[in-house]
Amino acid sequence: MKLQSLLLFPNPFISPPPSPKPLSEIEYVNPKVPPLTELALRVLLAHPTSQKSASFSSSTDIPETLLEQRFDLPLPIGASWCPISPLLRQTLSVCVPGSVLADESLAISGSDDDESMQITGIGTCPNPEHGREKRVFVLHAEQRFTWEHRIAGLEVGGVVPVRWRGCQRGCLDFLCPSGEVADVNMEEFQAVRFGGLDFED
Secondary structure (H helix, E strand, O other): OOOOOOOOOOOOOOOOOOOOOOEOOOEEOOOOOOOHHHHHHHHHOOOOOOHHHOOOOOHHHOOOOHHHHHOOOOOOOOOOOOOOOHHHHHHHHHHOOOOOOOOHHHOOOOOOOOHHHOOOOOEEOOOHHHOOOOOEEOOOOEEEEEEEEEEOOEEEEEEEEEEEEEOOOOHHHHHOHHHOOOOOOHHHOOOOOOOOOOOOO
């Protein structure tokens, strides 16, 4: 994230708890075991591991997801192909634009307050224990807030909440090891918002 200005005030942010370096409690958003659809999406939307062996004419041709590497996009539809549910088609369309044929009738309906229905892209788990290969998700398992004075290297003029999302339970423990809040490198922070999935509807 390369910002030259970041204007965050005035805004009705969440008030921080009374603490020198505030940290919210962990909120568990989904079950301990992710749904099978979420696990499949994490594989399809991850960065390809065999990019180096593939031949591409330029760096812009390198696929960003396994879905783009393995399949011709947009995915075919019709009577001779396995149907893709409307919710899954909408999710793929948001996460990898152009991966499915656009259809306005497939737009996910839901209230603005229903974050579980607001699919906005691919998330990256911030847990440093995952190593250099960051794990991706669409449906996060837990979330919590920290309140920061600096975001992406810029002073924001006060204390603002930052929502962290982990791909599985325990991923956000690094924010508070041994009861102490860790210093988080906000220079690398990327603000992205993600919602949930429910493929049983």
